[in-house]
Amino acid sequence: MNKKCYLCDGTEHIQRPGKVRDNPNLDIFECVNCGLVTLSETAIPQNFYELSGMHGDNPLDIDEWLRQLERDDLRRVEYLSDIITNTCVLDFGCGPGGFILKARSKTKQVAGVELESRLADHYSDNNLNVVQNINDLPENQKFDLITAFHVVEHLEQPATILKELSSKLNPHGKIIIEIPSANDVLLTLYNSKSFSEFTYWSCHLFLFNAANLKLLAKKAGLKLDFVDHVQRYPLSNHLHWLSKGAPGGHQKWSVLDSDDLSKAYEARLASLGLTDTLIASFSI
Ligand SMILES: [Zn+2]
Structure with missing residues (x-):
């Protein structure tokens, strides 16, 4: 690949194994210097998101969309409980609004983009x-808090958008983003071939890791307050990938999971920097 790394201007990349599930013409590259993962080119048509491109040709079923996000939305409201209480919150890329609908009884005001x-x-x-x-x-x-859940990885110019969002912050406000991690254990330690041919998507233009988020903050003129490692999918899901090479283990084999086990597994993965998800906080 002959383009420079978006974050560190590095020119050396290695090609990651795997496939982009919806576009076989794209390759997956990782910057040797900072670990940013990117695709060989951006192939998102104009007005893709405005016209529900993420839903393909399916009719838009808002209730089903909300149901699919419910577990994540509840986790996010709980995680941010202290920060959202009595404050003004903006959710950037709010989708069907599950998070703001659940958060609004605690906040002073909610809005979405x-x-x-x-x-x-x-x-x-x-x-x-x-x-x-x-x-x-x-x-x-x-706003006191601007959230963006699984949005930043879709942006062609994430630093520019973060900077723009920061202009809508109160002086002590924060931007909190949730993104998929480039270092997901299924890719980096388990080397699941099936997962590597399933997870990459032409809409995900960048996959970050905990270390290179500092570079993203710097490029946006912001401070990185912290990065948290979160595991969205439990052990049953990973065992199913490794055994059957297919998704859905957290539903089919949910009998394997318990709250204690999921928490312990998440803590181990977090200590190794290998969770599937990162939460980062930025401030002015
Ligand atoms: Zn780089």
């Missing part, structure tokens, strides 16, 4: 203040 245009009626039915672009928010409206 979402490109997807077919959700407009859903927002007004639920009395949610959601705009399509950051610039559609009133100029003087500021």
Whole structure:
């Protein structure tokens, strides 16, 4: 690959094994210097997100979408419970609004930004203040917390967008992002071939690791407060990948999981930096 690394300007990359599940023409590269994972090219059509591209040709089933996200939305509200209480919160890339719907009873005010245009009626039915672009928010409206759950990896210019979001923060405000980790144990230690041919997606333009998020913060002119390692999928899911080479183990083999086991597994993976998910906090 002859493009420079987005984060560190490095020019040396190694090709990662695996396939981009929806586009066989793309290759997966990892920067030798900082570990940023990127695709050989960006192949997202114009207005892709506005026109529900992520849902393909399927009709938009908002209730089903909310159901799929419910576990994550509840985890996020609990994780951020202290920060959202009595504050003004903006969720950037809010999708069907599951997080802000669940958070709003604790907050002073919630709002969202979402490109997807077919959700407009859903927002007004639920009395949610959601705009399509950051610039559609009133100029003087500021937030104590701006969240972006599984959004930053979709952006062509993530640092530019983080910088733009930071202009909507109160002086002590924070931006908290959740992203898939480039160092997921299934890819880096277990070397699951099936997973490496399933997880990469043309919409995920970048996969970050805990160390290179400092570079992202610097590029956006922000401070990195902390990075937390979170495991979304339990041990049953990983055993199923390794045994059957297929997703869904957390449903099919859920009998293997318990809260204690999931917590212990997450803690071990976190201590090794090998969880599937990272949460990072940025401030001005
Ligand atoms: Zn790099």
